[in-house]
Amino acid sequence: xxxxxxxxxxxxxxxxxxxxxxxxxxxxxxxxxxxxxxxxxxxxxxxxxxxxxxxxxxxxxxxxxxxxxxxxxxxxxxxxxxxxxxxxxxxxxxxxxxxxxxxxxxxxxxxxxxxxxxxxxxxxxxxxxxxxxxxxxxxxxxxxxxxxxxxxxxxxxxxxxxxxxxxxxxxxxxxxxxxxxxxxxxxxxxxxxxxxxxxxxxxxxxxxxxxxxxxxxxxxxxxxx
Numbered sequence: 190x191x192x193x194x195x196x197x198x199x200x201x202x203x204x205x206x207x208x209x210x211x212x213x214x215x216x217x218x219x220x221x222x223x224x225x226x227x228x229x230x231x232x233x234x235x236x237x238x239x240x241x242x243x244x245x246x247x248x249x250x251x252x253x254x255x256x257x258x259x260x261x262x263x264x265x266x267x268x269x270x271x272x273x274x275x276x277x278x279x280x281x282x283x284x285x286x287x288x289x290x291x292x293x294x295x296x297x298x299x300x301x302x303x304x305x306x307x308x309x310x311x312x313x314x315x316x317x318x319x320x321x322x323x324x325x326x327x328x329x330x331x332x333x334x335x336x337x338x339x340x341x342x343x344x345x346x347x348x349x350x351x352x353x354x355x356x357x358x359x360x361x362x363x364x365x366x367x368x369x370x371x372x373x374x375x376x377x378x379x380x381x382x383x384x385x386x387x388x389x390x391x392x393x394x395x396x397x398x399x400x401x402x403x404x405x406x407x408x409x410x411x412x413x414x
Contacts, residue, residue, distance in 0.1 A: 231255075233262075233272045236280035251280060283318025288356055290323045297322040298331065302341035309342065310349035319351045321395065326359030326370040329382060336389040343393065354395030357386060 231254040239246040239261060249263045250272070266272075291297050292315070295308040305322065312320065324335045336355060343352040359370050361378040387394055 231266075231269050233266045233269045234275065234280065235272055236275045236278050238279050240279060240281035248276075281316075283313075283350075284316045285353070286317045286320040287353075288323050288358075289317070289320045290325065297339060298325045298327060298335045300338065302338040302345065305339060305342035306345060306349075309346050309352060312350035317350050319353050321354050321356045322352060323356040323358050326362060326367070326374045328374055329385070332357070332360065332386060333389045336386060336393075340389070340391050340393055352393075355390050355393045357390075357394055 231252065233250045233252050235248065235250050237248065239249045239251065241261070246261065246263060249261055250266055251258055252260045252262060252266050252269065289297075291300070291308060293308055293311045295304045297305055297308070300308075309320075312318075322339050324332055324339075326332075327335075336357075339352065339355055346352060359367075360374050360376055361383075362370055362375045364372045364375050367375055
């Protein structure tokens with residue numbers, strides 16, 4: 190069962206420029222995220238359509254009990270303290286972004302913890318309710334600083350999109366296939382350096398290590414998280 194849902198006005202769901210309009214906060218009848226506070230009694234949310242990976246339910250209810258979505262029902266629930274009606278809206282599970290460098294004027298590699306907090310609080314209007322900030326290839330000092338800022342933001346976050354972990358994109362990349370990453374900071378893998386990164390992240394680095402090798406250049410490895 191999903192822990193978080195988002196609600197969008199029916200009118201805007203089919204619009205090609207939906208995200209641009211959402212970012213400008215011009216939506217009416219839009220509740221960016223069902224903010225489920227601890228200690229709440231059981232309540233329900235009714236919507237025009239509830240989207241799931243399996244099917245679409247019409248005029249159904251999502252039942253919430255003590256900060257947890259417990260079930261979806263096509264019948265009006267009993268013993269609920271209140272029912273929130275969004276009869277002109279779609280209700281769907283929040284999106285999870287596992288590779289996200291920033292948004293709303295924030296770059297997670299170069300922004301402060303406060304700015305990353307603001308990013309997390311703004312992200313739900315795009316439908317993203319959980320995400321992994323992605324730190325780009327840079328100097329040792331800049332990467333470590335970015336990791337610490339993300340950890341600080343995650344500890345202080347009390348509303349908005351949840352930070353699930355950290356995606357470290359580099360710096361042990363193949364310069365031939367480095368994409369948009371700054372080549373001047375790409376380097377050979379160093380377990381000592383990586384341990385520093387891992388310690389700075391306070392175990393929030395979550396992506397698997399994948400060891401590859403540069404083509405055409407003897408035995409210089411590339412690690413991508």
